[in-house]
Amino acid sequence: MTDTRASVAPGSSTRGEQPRATAAWRPGDPVGHRQFLEIEALPLEADPLGAIDVSLAYETWGELNEPKDNAIYVAHAFTGDSHVMGEAGPGHPSAGWWPGVVGPGKAIDPERHFIVCANVVGGCQGTTGPAHPHPEDGKPWGSRFPWVTVRDMVAAEVRLADALGIDRWRMVLGPSLGGLRALEWAATYPERVRGIGVIGATAATTADQIAWGSAQAQAIKLDPDFLGGDYYETEAGPERGLALAREIAHTTYRTSAELEARFGREVQHGDPLTPDGQFAVQSYLAHHGRKLVGRFDANSYLRMIHAVNTHDVGRGRGGAKPALAAFEGQALVVAVDSDRLYTVEDARSTAAALPNGAEVTVLEATSGHDSFLADWPALIDEARQFERSL
Template sequence: MDDDGIETDALAADQGPGPGAPIPASAAWREGDHPGRRLFLPLGDLPLEADPLGSLPGAVLAYETWGELNAARDNAVYVAHALTGDSHVFGPAEPGHHTGGWWNAMVGPGKPIDPARHFIVSANVIGGCQGSTGPASAHPGDGRPWGSRFPYVTMRDMARAEILLADHLGIDRWRLMTGPSMGGMRALEWIAMVPERVGAIAPVGSTGATTADQIAWSTAQVAAIQADPHFNAGDYYDAPDGLGPHVGMGIARMIAHTTYRSAGELNERFDRSYQGESDPLGRGGLFAVQSYLQHHARKLARRFDANTYIRLAQAIQSHDVGRDRGGVETALARYTGPALVIAIDSDRLYPMANSQRLDAALSGSDGIKVVHSKVGHDGFLVETAQMSAFMEEFERSL
């Protein structure tokens, strides 16, 4: 699995273009495509924190729901997606959804977050490419894709859009907000912005503020996309299939995927083995790990958008829940409710120190829950039994 639980080594069904088809310039969902399970909420002009535009005109948020909101309106759970995820948390690959639910292991009948007991909500973030307004969306001025004109967005902008969604759904307070990686960052923004609207929080493999090391890895990914000659400064949407910036985005994905796994797991899994019988030592072959990374690069290009990758990577770089709030600890002190902080012991992207800081800052945390895994950051997706046990115990305690 990758950071978002979408690409597995044995991916079941994929409704996107077949592996032999040319890679599209952008695999973003566009208006007129099959909506799948998506619902759409017009947001009007969404205020933006940092961009000179000041607001995103005509913003729309794509979201999905499962289960029923009870009469007391106290069973709602928000699940926030990571970098290349979307609103399709649970369910199969089907028309409108290229891949199955990115957290099927955690959400669904009999799972810790169960639609029989919960009203489950997830939205594609602003700036995304799966139904919410993003770079591939039509600009309200001329109907052409936003492309290079799409504004800079932050985690706070995304959280504001999610707050408007909660208002629309009549949810005054989430029973639980959870999400891995970038999803955990947005959950933390919620408890800094509107702590009274979150009953419990469960950030997974996340951080209160991105570090220089994390920004460095992300910067290399953004640079790889921008260096692709087919990126065309972000205005590539009219390019024919096969002539979009998929090479640059693929390199970005290979860099990112390396950080999602651990050195030990890659060494144990692949060692120095060859892919097939071709010798890579000057004879045109590949090491198995090279083939593995190229596979994930191609898969992402068939379901994602390069501009969205850049804008969301930049949003992650901007993440500091303590910015203009007196620091991380002061910002998180506003929230006193229950907290489940989950870390992966072999995570080299968001290492244990990040979760230890959250645990210390959240008064409602009773200690970090550690997922023991050899795979790294992806451990929260691979180690299903451990993750489910932690989440089930916490959710039942609320």
């Protein structure tokens, strides 16, 4: 079995020796609470390389019990990472991203569960991605990094489960991209999942969702500092393009009603009749763009868009319903009534594809798709009740 724990990060390079053109974690940066699994020759769906070696960064909380039936995999969202719980600190630019659901006394509790979360393949917070050194020349992968799919990401997570001695997850759950992976687990490895939690996700990405992702991708690619994806050895990366992509995305994560109630036509500064004036809502979006630039990488963002846009559990399997037919576990499908990115209808079509009479739980919130990140009692209660029913 591969050694799944590491006290230092793979590699020997240091951030101080490299120009800062990205906020990606790179070998030599502080490890924080990460552990690493070295995966040899991970097969890829559509890349001409066929397979690549991957260092998978993950974190765990709690202990695996003797019958090994308390393991829960938490799958992070689009720009998330393995740090689902804990404080910010060396190696972790942000505090745990799901404190409302995961933590002591929460629905997913390290006192009761063995909790695992890994950064996806192609990500930028520890797992091998575009900012990592290429095995042939030691320079960043950059534009050479494969265009991975959700199925590739799940294939790496399966290797992690094997290495940890987990034959069957009690539950795989996650929001957004995490929900897509939960569905892929149920379709590809139904015997290894007892229950799935699909929150703000869909069985197949829609044309509308692809359109929004495509606009974000163009924002990055049109940044003059993108350099076709090979910007790591420069002093200026595509910060403007990445920030703009996040502004576009964040608009879809919130709701029209919320933005109107919070900002209306309030002016942040200057005269909005002049080019130097700015409305408060513009300042708000710019703030979120800057925040993402401080913790993410543009090439990884493009790989996440590609994975989401190509997601379809029914691809090559005769459709979603046949693809999920072998899943005998239970499913929690949660939609937010105000989510304009992953709609209630998306959730209903997903539930209809699941066997065992899955139903959609529609929760009310004014903040749209991003509601799952809040300390939200309704979601916490649903997750807790579902976990205890397994």
